[in-house]
Amino acid sequence: MSRLRTPLLGLLASVLLSACTLVPTDPSPRSVNSADVPSGLLNGGGAKKSATVAFWYFDAEGRLVKRWERISTPVTIAALLTHLTQRVPSGLTTALPTKIALTRAVVRGDEVTLFISAGFRGVDPETEMAAMRQMVATLRDTFGISTLNVNDVERGRTLFVDAPAP
Amino acid sequence: MATRSLRGRLTWTFAVGAAVLSTVFASLTYFGVRHIIVVSRQASDLQQAYVNAALVRSAVAQDSASLPSLLTSLDAATTSSSLVQLGSTWIEGTSVADPTSIPAAFRVAGTEVVRQVVIEHNVPVLIIAVPLPAVRATYFQRRELADLNGTLNRLLGVLALGTLFTSGLGAYAGRRTTRRAIAPLADTAQAARQVAEGDLTVRLPANAPHSEVATLSAAFNEMVEQLVLRLERDARFASDVSHELRSPLTTLAMSAEVLRLHEAELHPDAREALALLTTDVATFQSLVEDLLDIAKADAGTDTMVEEVLPIGELVTQCVISATRRHQLPATALDSQLDGEHYVSVDRRRFERVITNLLENAYRYGDDRVVVTLALGDGGVQLTVDDNGPGIAPAERERVFERFYRGAGASRRGDARGTGLGLALVAEHVSRFAGRVEVAESPLGGCRMIVWLPAVEGERE
Amino acid sequence: MARILIIEDDDRIRTALRLMFEGEEFVVDAAANAEDGITAFDRQTPDIAIIDLMLPGANGFDACRHIRATSDIPVIIVSARDDTADVIEGLEAGADDYVKKPFVPRELLARVRAHLRRRPTGRAAFTMGDLRITPEEGTVLRADGTEIHLTATEFKLLTELAGANGRVLSREHLLEHVWGYDYFGDGRLVDVHMRRLRAKVEPESATPTFILTVRGQGYKLVL
Numbered sequence: 065m066s067r068l069r070t071p072l073l074g075l076l077a078s079v080l081l082s083a084c085t086l087v088p089t090d091p092s093p094r095s096v097n098s099a100d101v102p103s104g105l106l107n108g109g110g111a112k113k114s115a116t117v118a119f120w121y122f123d124a125e126g127r128l129v130k131r132w133e134r135i136s137t138p139v140t141i142a143a144l145l146t147h148l149t150q151r152v153p154s155g156l157t158t159a160l161p162t163k164i165a166l167t168r169a170v171v172r173g174d175e176v177t178l179f180i181s182a183g184f185r186g187v188d189p190e191t192e193m194a195a196m197r198q199m200v201a202t203l204r205d206t207f208g209i210s211t212l213n214v215n216d217v218e219r220g221r222t223l224f225v226d227a228p229a230p
Numbered sequence: 231m232a233t234r235s236l237r238g239r240l241t242w243t244f245a246v247g248a249a250v251l252s253t254v255f256a257s258l259t260y261f262g263v264r265h266i267i268v269v270s271r272q273a274s275d276l277q278q279a280y281v282n283a284a285l286v287r288s289a290v291a292q293d294s295a296s297l298p299s300l301l302t303s304l305d306a307a308t309t310s311s312s313l314v315q316l317g318s319t320w321i322e323g324t325s326v327a328d329p330t331s332i333p334a335a336f337r338v339a340g341t342e343v344v345r346q347v348v349i350e351h352n353v354p355v356l357i358i359a360v361p362l363p364a365v366r367a368t369y370f371q372r373r374e375l376a377d378l379n380g381t382l383n384r385l386l387g388v389l390a391l392g393t394l395f396t397s398g399l400g401a402y403a404g405r406r407t408t409r410r411a412i413a414p415l416a417d418t419a420q421a422a423r424q425v426a427e428g429d430l431t432v433r434l435p436a437n438a439p440h441s442e443v444a445t446l447s448a449a450f451n452e453m454v455e456q457l458v459l460r461l462e463r464d465a466r467f468a469s470d471v472s473h474e475l476r477s478p479l480t481t482l483a484m485s486a487e488v489l490r491l492h493e494a495e496l497h498p499d500a501r502e503a504l505a506l507l508t509t510d511v512a513t514f515q516s517l518v519e520d521l522l523d524i525a526k527a528d529a530g531t532d533t534m535v536e537e538v539l540p541i542g543e544l545v546t547q548c549v550i551s552a553t554r555r556h557q558l559p560a561t562a563l564d565s566q567l568d569g570e571h572y573v574s575v576d577r578r579r580f581e582r583v584i585t586n587l588l589e590n591a592y593r594y595g596d597d598r599v600v601v602t603l604a605l606g607d608g609g610v611q612l613t614v615d616d617n618g619p620g621i622a623p624a625e626r627e628r629v630f631e632r633f634y635r636g637a638g639a640s641r642r643g644d645a646r647g648t649g650l651g652l653a654l655v656a657e658h659v660s661r662f663a664g665r666v667e668v669a670e671s672p673l674g675g676c677r678m679i680v681w682l683p684a685v686e687g688e689r690e
Numbered sequence: 691m692a693r694i695l696i697i698e699d700d701d702r703i704r705t706a707l708r709l710m711f712e713g714e715e716f717v718v719d720a721a722a723n724a725e726d727g728i729t730a731f732d733r734q735t736p737d738i739a740i741i742d743l744m745l746p747g748a749n750g751f752d753a754c755r756h757i758r759a760t761s762d763i764p765v766i767i768v769s770a771r772d773d774t775a776d777v778i779e780g781l782e783a784g785a786d787d788y789v790k791k792p793f794v795p796r797e798l799l800a801r802v803r804a805h806l807r808r809r810p811t812g813r814a815a816f817t818m819g820d821l822r823i824t825p826e827e828g829t830v831l832r833a834d835g836t837e838i839h840l841t842a843t844e845f846k847l848l849t850e851l852a853g854a855n856g857r858v859l860s861r862e863h864l865l866e867h868v869w870g871y872d873y874f875g876d877g878r879l880v881d882v883h884m885r886r887l888r889a890k891v892e893p894e895s896a897t898p899t900f901i902l903t904v905r906g907q908g909y910k911l912v913l
């Protein structure tokens with residue numbers, strides 16, 4: 065009796081086990097043979113080396129003004145913030161703190177969330193608000209967002225601002 | 231462990247065999263189908279990812295601002311969620327995707343397209359990463375495979391049902407097949423039982439359809455033949471022995487009779503010796519007669535002369551004859567029958583039954599023996615009671631065995647039993663389709679009950 | 691004093707039989723085989739004969755037939771065989787009675803005495819068809835005066851039936867009154883003798899008109 069029952073139970077158990085993980089999972093990422101990937105997709109060439117992007121600064125009267133500048137690709141939010149803090153055209157000012165450090169930026173639909181790890185400490189709220197306005201205007205033109213969230217990791221708070229109409 | 235039927239075992243084996251086979255096939259089917267489904271799905275997802283990646287690449291190259299809306303529309307069109315990494319910037323299509331949902335191993339952008347299936351909240355998710363070196367970005371596509379799981383679940387259910395059904399079918403087929411295979415065994419068992427009950431004419435059909443069964447039948451028939459031969463030899467031996475004893479016994483009996491005729495001339499001691507001799511010769515003679523009767527009944531060579539006789543007259547005559555021939559005390563016969571009732575018996579054998587019962591009763595009883603006739607159980611019941619020590623319940627079955635001597639030995643020094651008396655009673659009564667049993671007598675001793683079936687009288 | 695002829699091949703049994711019957715005051719002629727027995731019978735004319743069926747040479751049946759051919763004396767056959775066909779054949783050969791070995795000596799003596807005793811007793815003469823039967827003389831005469839020979843047993847059987855005046859007599863009754871048996875005689879004795887009797891006295895023995903069989907009961911004589 066048990067001689068026959070054992071394999072039967074084993075089979076049943078294996079069927080039940082396989083039912084738990086219906087689709088087989090992979091323990092680690094698997095590479096796809098590059099030959100199978102459509103040609104050109106993985107090629108490095110062919111792309112523009114630079115792009116023209118609109119940056120916003122404050123003029124002497126404290127109004128936001130747009131300046132077109134050429135930057136190298138890819139156009140990332142980190143690159144945009146670096147440009148806004150370090151390449152200030154003459155006659156204009158920036159409200160962004162020089163030490164601003166971006167850990168991650170996530171664009172979700174028309175909303176962007178910046179995870180700022182340092183830079184806003186000791187900045188007065190007015191300047192802070194000005195920096196927010198400057199960033200949202202720049203990101204609106206580049207990434208098409210309408211809301212900016214700033215997650216100040218250092219101080220554990222989140223600021224947000226809606227972009228003005230262009 | 232209780233013995234299990236061979237048929238049950240075979241049926242079980244069939245069922246298990248069917249279950250194992252169908253499970254193996256179901257498993258092969260399942261894993262095969264799963265492989266095909268998963269591979270084709272991954273292939274189509276990869277193709278979709280390539281197309282999306284190409285769109286993303288051109289979007290990034292042209293204008294990053296269109297990227298979020300592109301991803302949203304891609305997601306809406308393909309029920310997947312897309313994600314683009316540009317350095318530390320992550321651009322998502324829908325809120326479902328999140329950078330943290332991409333395994334860490336993926337975030338290190340390589341130069342190859344990679345994919346992985348992971349389980350998230352019990353749902354399998356296929357993640358594909360396509361590096362886009364031209365724009366120094368990486369395109370991620372996540373797609374839940376819950377629908378695949380659903381498909382596979384349904385497949386599994388169908389296969390499990392199929393397995394169950396096949397096992398049941400196997401059991402049914404096993405039962406059907408074994409019924410036919412087992413039938414000869416059942417026949418053999420039935421035949422063996424008949425042989426055990428004494429029917430030695432039973433044979434199994436020799437032309438069995440299968441060679442194994444034919445072998446079994448042949449062996450069984452051979453065994454019965456041997457048994458018959460042996461029984462015949464034994465019966466003939468007993469018959470021959472008693473036959474050979476007849477002549478010397480006749481001489482012995484007559485010589486004793488001659489001596490008895492001249493008893494008056496004998497010395498008192500010799501007279502006593504003659505009495506002993508005469509009694510034992512008589513015992514010897516009844517023993518040989520009993521032996522012959524039994525041997526003939528065993529060999530089946532005796533001839534019954536069955537007559538339909540009125541039981542009342544028959545028993546009266548038998549009691550008179552038995553008491554006269556064997557010098558037994560006058561015995562009371564109490565007939566509770568009204569009217570004539572008939573039995574079908576052989577007169578000589580029936581007298582032997584009565585004689586043996588009476589002799590037995592007087593041998594062990596205390597000189598009080600009552601014979602009763604009554605109706606009962608669709609037949610006639612003849613009861614012989616004595617007031618002796620009786621027979622212990624444990625011994626009652628055995629008193630009808632040949633040469634069985636119970637604990638209550640003979641009470642009389644001068645009359646020895648042959649040891650065959652009651653065995654012969656049982657033998658004869660069974661030949662009359664009756665039965666005999668022992669019970670306790672209200673007189674305190676033993677009660678022998680002989681039951682005979684009543685038959686229609688023949689008087690016109 | 692009655693004279694008895696014993697034909698028995700077994701020396702010891704023959705001697706025992708002789709001693710027993712001599713003890714009972716018989717005159718005994720003993721023979722070891724059928725030939726000697728027949729010679730002794732022709733010379734001495736005994737009153738009764740006891741013949742063992744299993745004799746060497748000419749067998750017991752032959753001796754039986756020889757005696758029956760010339761005499762009406764009772765003949766008792768002794769059979770050691772269980773074969774009942776043997777007994778029937780012996781009766782057909784003319785024997786009146788039989789005992790089986792091993793027999794109880796007293797029973798054999800009783801049988802012999804019963805056969806010697808049963809001489810026809812005082813019954814009135816009667817006619818049966820064209821036959822005239824006179825029990826006192828033991829004769830059966832046809833109308834033309836020729837005599838029909840009946841054995842003692844047959845004659846006794848006929849007169850017993852006649853004495854019943856048409857009543858049915860059971861086999862048991864006939865065994866008791868003709869042979870001297872109690873209830874446990876062999877009914878075939880009656881049947882065999884009845885057949886022989888019919889062959890002698892019935893005009894057509896296959897369809898008897900005087901001695902009738904009543905099924906399940908016995909026989910009756912219709913005059």
